[in-house]
Amino acid sequence: MCLILVAWQAHPDYPLVVAANRDEFFSRPAAPAAFWDEAPQVLAGRDLEAGGTWLGVSRGQRFAALTNYREGGRQVTGAPSRGALVAEFLTGGADPGDYLAQVDRRAAQYNGFNLFAGDGDRLAYLSNRSNGGIRWLPPGIYGLSNHLLDTPWPKLASARAAFAEALAGLPAETRFFELLADDEIVPDAHLPETGVPLAWERILSAVFVRSPNYGTRASTLLTRHRDGRILLRERSFDAAAQPAGEVCEAFQSAEMSTSV
Numbered sequence: 001m002c003l004i005l006v007a008w009q010a011h012p013d014y015p016l017v018v019a020a021n022r023d024e025f026f027s028r029p030a031a032p033a034a035f036w037d038e039a040p041q042v043l044a045g046r047d048l049e050a051g052g053t054w055l056g057v058s059r060g061q062r063f064a065a066l067t068n069y070r071e072g073g074r075q076v077t078g079a080p081s082r083g084a085l086v087a088e089f090l091t092g093g094a095d096p097g098d099y100l101a102q103v104d105r106r107a108a109q110y111n112g113f114n115l116f117a118g119d120g121d122r123l124a125y126l127s128n129r130s131n132g133g134i135r136w137l138p139p140g141i142y143g144l145s146n147h148l149l150d151t152p153w154p155k156l157a158s159a160r161a162a163f164a165e166a167l168a169g170l171p172a173e174t175r176f177f178e179l180l181a182d183d184e185i186v187p188d189a190h191l192p193e194t195g196v197p198l199a200w201e202r203i204l205s206a207v208f209v210r211s212p213n214y215g216t217r218a219s220t221l222l223t224r225h226r227d228g229r230i231l232l233r234e235r236s237f238d239a240a241a242q243p244a245g246e247v248c249e250a251f252q253s254a255e256m257s258t259s260v
Contacts (some may be wrong), residue, residue, distance in 0.1 A: 010140035052083020061120035069112025070146035072195025
C-alpha cells in the first residue's frame with residue numbers, strides 16, 4: 001500500500017474504517033481481495049510473486065495493513081517479503097502485542113516498512129524506520145503513506161481531511177472513493193525528498209498515482225460496524241488508470257466488538 005487512512009474508534013457506529021490505495025508496478029502479478037483457500041477466515045488480496053498481502057481482515061476481526069518506507073537507494077536485494085508480515089498476522093492467532101514484539105525483534109531483516117495490526121479491541125503501529133517501537137493507537141484518525149505515521153506529506157494531509165469529512169456520511173461510500181481517486185500532482189516546492197528522482201517525486205505525490213509502468217492498482221474501503229458486520233469493497237485499475245474490476249464482500253464477524 002502507499003496510502004492508508006484509518007479511523008479507529010472515531011465514529012459512534014463504525015469502530016474501524018479504512019480507506020487505502022495500493023500502488024505497485026503493473027508487471028507484478030496480484031490477485032484481488034478474496035477469502036483464501038488455505039485460510040478461509042482471511043479476506044485479503046494476494047501478491048502472486050511473494051505470496052503475501054498488503055491489507056486484509058479476518059472473520060475474527062483481525063486487521064493488518066502495510067506500506068513500504070520510501071528511501072531511494074537503500075533497498076536490500078533478497079530481504080524477506082514485507083507482505084508476509086500482514087499475512088502472518090491475519091492467518092495466525094497471536095495477540096497483536098505479542099506478534100508485533102516478534103516482528104520488532106527481527107525488523108532489521110526487512111527493507112523499510114510501516115505496519116498496522118490489531119483486533120476488535122486494540123490497534124497498533126510499528127515501523128522499522130522509527131525508534132518508537134510498538135505504538136498503541138488511541139481513538140482517532142490516522143494517515144500513513146511511505147514515511148512514518150502521520151508524516152504531513154501534502155497528499156496525506158489533503159486525503160486525511162477529506163477522509164474525516166467522508167466519515168460523517170457513512171454508510172455512503174462515494175466520498176471515500178472520490179478522495180482515493182485524487183490525481184492532483186503537488187507543486188515542486190512542497191514535494192518531500194525521499195531519495196528518488198524529482199520526476200518520480202512528482203508522480204508519487206498524488207493520492208492516485210498514474211504512470212505507464214507503476215501506479216495505483218487498487219482502492220479499498222473497509223468498514224466494521226459495532227454489531228460486528230464487516231464490509232470490504234475493492235476497485236482495481238489497469239495501467240491506463242481505467243477500472244479493471246470490483247470486489248465487494250460483507251460478512252458478520254465471528255466476534256462482537258467491545259470497542260464502542
